[in-house]
Amino acid sequence: MEAQPTLFRGGRLFDGRQFLDATDLRIGLAGTITQIGSGLEAETGEAVVEMEGRWLLPGLVDCHVHFREPGLVRKEGYLTGSAGALHGGVTTVCEIQNNPPLMETGALLRQKIADLRGISRVDYAPYGSLTEAALPTLHELKGLCPAVKCFLGCSTGAGGVKDEATMRALFQRAAEVGIKIVAHCEDNQIMDAAAAAAQGEQASRHDFLRPVEAEVQSIRDAIRVAGEVGAVLHVFHISTAEGGRLVAEARAAGQPVTGTTAPHYLIADAEEAAAMHENRFKVNPSIKSADNREGLRQLVAQGLLEGVGTDHAPHPLEEKARPYAKAPSGFPSIDLLLPLMVAVADDCDAMSIEAAVASVTQLPADEFGLTQKGRLAIGADADLVLADPEARFVVDESTLPSKSKWSPYHGRELRARPERVWLRGRMVHEHGKEPAAPQGQPVGPAASVLAEV
Ligand SMILES: [Zn+2]
Incomplete structure (x- = not known):
């Protein structure tokens, strides 16, 4: 499955080391990051996500x-x-x-x-x-x-x-x-x-x-x-x-x-x-x-x-x-x-x-040698997290998706919950919505197993 070419516009990008204000990011069909800059214009067939100053993180x-x-x-x-x-x-x-x-x-x-x-x-x-x-x-x-x-x-x-x-x-x-x-x-x-x-x-x-x-x-x-x-x-x-x-x-x-x-x-x-x-x-x-x-x-x-x-x-x-x-x-x-x-x-x-x-x-x-991951850089996998740093929420353990449905952090007020998440250019998570079909792949040395299959 190919990724949806998308332009993310006007966010606070964290490149893996520092924040870049009012920055745009483009992802291509291959599911990697193809451009980072400011004032980027949408191209034909491209989806646009207006970030309005929210965080875009790896x-x-x-x-x-x-x-x-x-x-x-x-x-x-x-x-x-x-x-x-x-x-x-x-x-x-x-x-x-x-x-x-x-x-x-x-x-x-x-x-x-x-x-x-x-x-x-x-x-x-x-x-x-x-x-x-x-x-x-x-x-x-x-x-x-x-x-x-x-x-x-x-x-x-x-x-x-x-x-x-x-x-x-x-x-x-x-x-x-x-x-x-x-x-x-x-x-x-x-x-x-x-x-x-x-x-x-x-x-x-x-x-x-x-x-x-x-x-x-x-x-x-x-x-x-x-x-x-x-x-x-x-x-x-x-x-x-x-x-x-x-x-x-x-x-x-x-x-x-x-x-x-x-x-x-x-x-x-x-x-x-x-x-x-x-x-x-x-x-x-x-x-x-x-x-x-x-x-x-x-x-x-x-x-x-x-x-x-x-x-x-x-x-x-x-x-x-x-x-x-x-x-x-x-x-x-x-x-x-x-x-x-x-x-x-x-x-x-x-x-x-x-x-x-x-x-x-x-x-x-x-x-751990995962150089495609953990950064917003040209050529890196388009694994992205869009989060509103100002949005506060109280942890409700019963709503957490992992299996055990309890948390030592239940009742704690936190902020910056991810709103949407992309994996190699495909949106795989939107808070409060049914998740997309599993699309995870082995990475790093484990990817060699995929090549054998
Ligand atoms: Zn352990």
């Missing part, structure tokens, strides 16, 4: 989501998860399989990528799994995915790497194959010790049981071992200011180490998380103190991390509402990504809107 790139497909679609699935993505302004996801079957072989990953055509509403680039079982087949994953996921700490669907020798073997093999590692960094021993020491209320404080030191020590170890074996390391969902600084310092020292945080570590703090009903803010790593939130905001504001990924991880509310120890970690958030990042900028003097939006567009696109 489709957001969410580099960390769990859509549970295949294997656990009762909790989510690409059809519903990607509908949530469009609602949040996201047009590309990098997705992590954290339920069986893990993506440990080329055949499994190739099958997943092929099966999602006609189901995903957004473009997708699933990660492979870096586990001991995947070591003999790791070379098959290179060329299919942007990176391979390694759980250094136990979390949903993963027990974590049991010791440093195992971590070293995994990192060594990734280095030999030449594939980037994306890591969940929390130290199991430190978490076990915290659990053994917990008294009274501490036994149900997630930030006590998964403490700052667990993440910081794990990041420190991961950076050291990656350096020793020559592996390329990206640390996911950094929840501590110190962890973020370690990553930024290693990169500044010339080591190929990068990292992202998640919106909840920039929005909430441990007290708010502990007070939240039904364990809605229970997530791994835990949400830390307000000082850590402030430190992470500073790192994102200064561009010292490679951006933000949601860690969208849905569970049915009846499971979250169990007693603390039995409630699963993770919550849905992709449906609100753009408004949440704008809220972070609004709440933080140091954080510009530009830094907040770049952290979910060009920064993660560049980090």
Whole structure:
């Protein structure tokens, strides 16, 4: 299906790094951006969208989501998860399989990528799994995915790497194959010790049981071992200011180490998380103190991390509402990504809107090699988000398109909800309307699977 040639006129364009006022943008039949300028005149056969000063942004790139497909679609699935993505302004996801079957072989990953055509509403680039079982087949994953996921700490669907020798073997093999590692960094021993020491209320404080030191020590170890074996390391969902600084310092020292945080570590703090009903803010790593939130905001504001990924991880509310120890970690958030990042900028003097939006567009696109995505530039995919920054709304969890229909942000007032979203030049989402048929395609290395079909 071809794109509809369209002229977008008179908007505030965000090119991936900065806003350009009163600017026009043209997209062509091929679904890419063909012209950016001012005073552009409509051509014959071209549709015109008058933006009247609203924002035109590149489709957001969410580099960390769990859509549970295949294997656990009762909790989510690409059809519903990607509908949530469009609602949040996201047009590309990098997705992590954290339920069986893990993506440990080329055949499994190739099958997943092929099966999602006609189901995903957004473009997708699933990660492979870096586990001991995947070591003999790791070379098959290179060329299919942007990176391979390694759980250094136990979390949903993963027990974590049991010791440093195992971590070293995994990192060594990734280095030999030449594939980037994306890591969940929390130290199991430190978490076990915290659990053994917990008294009274501490036994149900997630930030006590998964403490700052667990993440910081794990990041420190991961950076050291990656350096020793020559592996390329990206640390996911950094929840501590110190962890973020370690990553930024290693990169500044010339080591190929990068990292992202998640919106909840920039929005909430441990007290708010502990007070939240039904364990809605229970997530791994835990949400830390307000000082850590402030430190992470500073790192994102200064561009010292490679951006933000949601860690969208849905569970049915009846499971979250169990007693603390039995409630699963993770919550849905992709449906609100753009408004949440704008809220972070609004709440933080140091954080510009530009830094907040770049952290979910060009920064993660560049980090994971998706150079067609995350920017408004000639030749880039026409993945576009039209949003009115002045329009405020109150989050109603029951209306969010992803599967679980609850949100820790329910009742919060936000702004800049996407009105319309285009994917490669086709309008695929209009707020409040029935979605278009799924048109997502594999991107990045995953696109090679499409060429085979
Ligand atoms: Zn995750």
